[in-house]
Amino acid sequence: KAGVTQTPRYLIKTRGQQVTLSCSPISGHRSVSWYQQTPGQGLQFLFEYFSETQRNKGNFPGRFSGRQFSNSRSEMNVSTLELGDSALYLCASRRGKDTQYFGPGTRLTVL
Amino acid sequence: DQQVKQNSPSLSVQEGRISILNCDYTNSMFDYFLWYKKYPAEGPTFLISISSIKDKNEDGRFTVFLNKSAKHLSLHIVPSQPGDSAVYFCASFSSGSARQLTFGSGTQLTVLP
Numbered sequence: 102k103a104g105v106t107q108t109p110r111y112l113i114k115t116r117g118q119q120v121t122l123s124c125s126p127i128s129g130h131r132s133v134s135w136y137q138q139t140p141g142q143g144l145q146f147l148f149e150y151f152s153e154t155q156r157n158k159g160n161f162p163g164r165f166s167g168r169q170f171s172n173s174r175s176e177m178n179v180s181t182l183e184l185g186d187s188a189l190y191l192c193a194s195r196r197g198k199d200t201q202y203f204g205p206g207t208r209l210t211v212l
Numbered sequence: 213d214q215q216v217k218q219n220s221p222s223l224s225v226q227e228g229r230i231s232i233l234n235c236d237y238t239n240s241m242f243d244y245f246l247w248y249k250k251y252p253a254e255g256p257t258f259l260i261s262i263s264s265i266k267d268k269n270e271d272g273r274f275t276v277f278l279n280k281s282a283k284h285l286s287l288h289i290v291p292s293q294p295g296d297s298a299v300y301f302c303a304s305f306s307s308g309s310a311r312q313l314t315f316g317s318g319t320q321l322t323v324l325p
Binding site for chain 2: 191
């Protein structure tokens with residue numbers, strides 16, 4: 102079974118731009134969560150989607166948003182990029198109450 | 213407020229010996245605990261988990277121990293291999309609410325040949 106896939110793997114943007122990251126969960130997994138990893142803050146929860154609905158949201162500004170499609174694929178959008186948004190963005194999927202499985206991440210660099 | 217703490221940022225162990233990674237938590241609502249292994253620029257890889265109804269779970273070379281009264285869990289790797297060198301994160305969630313993972317800060321394990 103294929104794992105969680107994320108595109109693109111690497112991205113370079115400038116301050117003020119916006120970016121969209123994509124995540125395809127493991128087949129059959131309906132829950133998708135997003136996390137941000139930075140050297141200073143570690144791994145932090147952004148939000149979770151299930152059946153196209155946001156179920157839970159972490160402590161991030163409104164510039165961070167997401168959505169989920171009917172095929173469970175999810176996108177995350179960051180608007181008005183700031184230097185501090187440079188991070189590894191990780192997507193994880195799970196089926197029901199099971200363990201979350203992570204994708205390889207998208208490395209975003211904001212210049 | 214760090215709800216999950218890994219107080220040792222790094223650990224070095226000789227190949228073939230036991231590696232013990234520790235994790236403490238403060239949120240008494242956490243009832244499910246996981247360990248992930250992570251290489252640079254990759255996503256975390258799930259290793260092993262334990263529910264709060266158990267105090268031990270074993271999977272091959274990996275064993276996780278949970279001490280609920282002390283709010284402490286540990287991951288034992290026996291025998292340690294050079295390929296185990298990575299950053300190890302413990303993570304927790306409360307099954308009674310949203311299943312967002314709260315991660316510790318990670319421990320860099322280096323297994324020396």
